[in-house]
Amino acid sequence: MFTHFNTDGTADDMRLIVSPIGADADLRHAVQDLQLGRYHAARDLLRMTGPNWGLRTRRSQLLAGGAGEPGVFKLWLDEEPDSPDAAMMWARVLTRAALRAYRGSKSEDVVRRAAQWGAQACQRASDLLPACPVPWVDKLLLAQLPFPSALLDPYARTRQEPWDVLPPAAGGLDHGMHHRGPWPLLMEVNRRHPGNREGYHRMREYFQTTCSSGAAMDFACWMVLSEPPSPDLWMLPVYALVDKYRIEHGENGAAGRESFWQTASAGSHAVKAYHRWFVKIPPDEYPWVSLSDLSHLAHALIANGETQMAAQVLRAMGPYVTAQPWQDVNTVQGRYANWQDWFLTARASTLRRRPAT
Structure with missing residues (x-):
């Protein structure tokens, strides 16, 4: 006390x-339900959250992090294969698993397969609900892995500027940042939800993990x-x-x-x-x-x-x-x-x- x-x-x-849940009682109940192997409260929570993209991003992040056994999301997706929410949560789980594999010094083949599964899940979730920024936020997380980030972008070949260079005023971002990075992924997040909190923090983490703390500070x-x-x-x-x-x-x-x-x-x-x-x-x-x-x-x-x-x-x-x-x-x-x-x-x-x- x-x-x-x-x-x-x-x-x-x-x-x-x-x-990290704080006073969000509905989120806490959904996490507790997931820890018991049940997904219905999480499904209802995301349905209730709707197109509040900021809250959807935050809640889905904490649902994935607090669920315990991630197989509950696979069960949900198997039972509701066309559910955008189930697909989004499965993409959340797989991208986190890929990052854990990398940080856990797994072999390059293991990390590559995990990243591919995560990227495929992100694309499936985006196809089911194109307006949702979360799959693109997850792609920004995958960009921290030591593979070409352009592979995460289905529009990479049609972009006019060099892929990892921030074009002037693109996606609502002003020019002036010289560090190279997965800018198109952040722009896609921005198009769906300008100023998405997690998206920008994932970009900061990208510079922190792949460049330096100085680069992350420059970005911030x-x-x-x-x-x-x-x-x-x-x-x-x-x-x-x-x-x-x-x-x-x-x-x-x-x-x-x-x-x-x-x-x-x-x-x-x-x-x-x-x-x-x-x-x-x-x-x-x-x-x-x-x-x-x-x-x-x-x-x-x-x-x-x-x-x-x-x-x-x-x-x-x-x-x-x-x-x-x-x-x-x-x-x-x-x-x-x-x-x-x-x-x-x-x-x-x-x-x-x-x-x-």
Whole structure:
């Protein structure tokens, strides 16, 4: 149990819940049902979500990640072979499996077959529901694998520009980013859902894994040079900073590991995300906001001394938190044996502070 301080200074006890699902009760019920080998609640949830592409992307990502045994999605697809939702979830599962095979140092043949299965599942899902951005988001995930990304794009041969070069103002993106990458895949996501949160984070991850943390930071900062197509993309630099911190200080970079977060750059990105994204969210929509975004923002604000802003974000999170970035930062800094102890201490200290008068 830990103490939660309300805005009027009173306190109530809440247990800490570590889960990316947050307060989305319908999603939690569907995940629990999947863990029991049943897909009906997930099917109903996605049907209810409909063409809310942002929520569909988030919920399908968490359904795939929390299901436990992925065979439940294959069962669903076998029973409903023409279901766009079943096909989308199977594509989610297979693309995640391909990435796990690669990260698990499986043989090149194993990874290649897994990637092919994932790409085929993505194409099938896209054929069944062309307006859905999720299959293209999954293709961006597959682009991290060491195979030609153009193979994921059925329109690769008909595109006018070099495939991995961002054409001027294509797909709603302004020219000016010099790093080569799977830009056509992101453009296809953008055409279906401008500013799709996961799509842009997959692009950031692509640069992080295939280029460098500097390239990922370039992409994140470039995206927020002007008003991004979705307010939650103001969080991109905050995530890029966490990756940069992990790389620079994760092994033996003791020097500067705490002052890293007090730099003007880190503080500026956190404060901008707070004002240009978080404060615009109606409180009744908090359950459908990415808890990972809230958790990353709360950490960045606390680390930079912006406790009043951080307190508002923590209140929006309620009893929920994601392990990252707290776990990795705690490991690097060696603060506590358990990252949750650090989070609880930081949370209690932040919520106890009174606004300056």
